[in-house]
Amino acid sequence: MTPEQYRRVGELYHAAMELEPEARPDFLVGACSGDESLRREVESLLRARQQADGFI
């Protein structure tokens, strides 16, 4: 991943975090407009977020 790609992933991650969990998948499908690897990356980080509390 490049810094530019990471920045884009971060923008979508934070936007998704503002939404209710059940609204996130639809939001990401729309926001990623067919870029599947981008969508998978953001979803994977959102899943990690749920398990990551207090791990460091």
Next chain:
Amino acid sequence: MAIPSTQEITQLLIAWNNGDAAALEQLTPLVQAELHRLAKRYMAGERQGHILQTTALVNEAWLRLIDWQNVEWQSRAHFFGLAAQIMRRILVDFARARHRDKRGGDALQVSLSEAANVAWEQSADLVALDDALQELEKLEPRQSRVVELRFFAGLSLEETAEALKVSVGTVRRDWSLAEAWLFRELNRKEQLDDA
């Protein structure tokens, strides 16, 4: 001993920075107490069994700090930014040495010899965390700094914001994403190691 105010510490740091040697004598116990508190908080955290002795850590941190007299101290937050880097270096160096020792059986030559009790699992975690932080630094340096300040110096969200001169909201967002990213990286590595 009363907890010194941010202003007192800052004034002493500035005085020392401007060549007032007596300020360093006043400053030393204050900073040691503060570092001691931070190190204790770190050790009392999630990592059960991480028995790196606080006093040894703090003394080592302070010794290394003294070598950094040429650094321009701007504020307490700036100082603890440096302290975070030092703590990271100490803890990770120590964990790497333990790691090597377990793998190769070589005799250990570390300056923290009195604190030779970091559990094997914890050493591996800390080394992996350091590696992942270096990767994160390439993607977004500020997120890596946020983790360094919060994890290795125990700074609050507000103190981290002060040190980095960004808003608390920015620190909170950086921390949220960085923690998720690091969690995923470390678990991915574990799966590869297990395979």
